[in-house]
Amino acid sequence: MTVSDPSSPRLAALLSSASVEISSRGHQIAELRDHFAAGTDVTITFLPGDHYRHNVETATALRRAGYNPVPHIAAREMASREALDDFLARARDEAGVSRIVLIAGDVAAARGPFKSTRDVCASGLIEAHGIACVSVAGHPEGHPFLELRDALNGLKAWRDWGGRTGTRVDVVTQFCFESTPILQWIAELDRAGIDLPVIIGLAGPATPATLTKFALRCGIGNSIRALRAQIGRFGRLLTDTGPDDVVRGLRGAPAAATASIAGFHLFPFGGLRKAGDWLRTCDRDPLGLQRAAMSSAGFQNP
DSSP, rough: OOOOOOHHHHHHHHHTTTTEEEEEOTHHHHHHHHHHTOOOOEEOOOOOTOOOOHHHHHHHHHTTTOOEEEEEEEEEGGHHHHHHHHHHHHHHHHOOOOOOEEESOOOOSSSSSSOOOHHHHHSHHOOOOOEEEEEEEEETTTTTSHHHHHHHHHHHHHHHHHHHHTTTEEEOOOOSSSSSHHHHHHHHHHHHHHOEEEEEEEOOBBBBHHHHHHHHHHTTTTTTTHHHHHHHHHHSSOOOBHHHHHHHHTTTTTTTGGGTTEEEEEETTTTTHHHHHHHHHHHHHHHHHHHHHHHHHHSOOO
């Protein structure tokens, strides 16, 4: 296929409505307005040391600006059951939150009673506050602390919990730099009978140095070789690299191999402007992927 071949209109349509991520501090909302349409799902990070009330304030500001706020809840950062209860109540009542991203959190020791996302699930607070959708993490290149079998069993448990409680559960993947591990991981889900919708995480345009920094921080494994190959092939360390190779690979795969893909999520490592510009190019211009790839190769200045 060529990069401009619309081999999968369904994936192209999903890409056009990709979600994006901002900091809990809320200072990026003005920039967000310039580059992402109202109605976009915007996830709100929960970094170590964040206070959940800042997340609620940012969620409320996003709602007022016309976006759909989707706060992260970091299980190990919740100091008590009461704190989690207050977080969910405020997010629902003050910001109209109906979807959350549930993560364990980037701290080794839990601040309170929740050592894992499953502990939050078992609290009963998610369904008690009417949260309609929970997104959990998927790791196409392997979880840093779980064998594949254990990770799959965890996703099965989430699927079953969603069925019991009437809550939609989907899986947001960690980003990769090539499509092969994503397609292989989706195939593993299919073989295991895990029919959860999958939202593909994409690394927004940034310099290879920036992408490498985030890849190492997030535990990205084998596909980092694809990023290094681009540096070697083009000899450009300062030219932005976007997720074009990943998108082309997914769009070129058989429809059955990507049937569970229900959306895309952009991690704006190079900033919201670059992420938004890339998304608009791919969405509206049938040759957008080709031009973005040429830009990454150094044939055109970004």
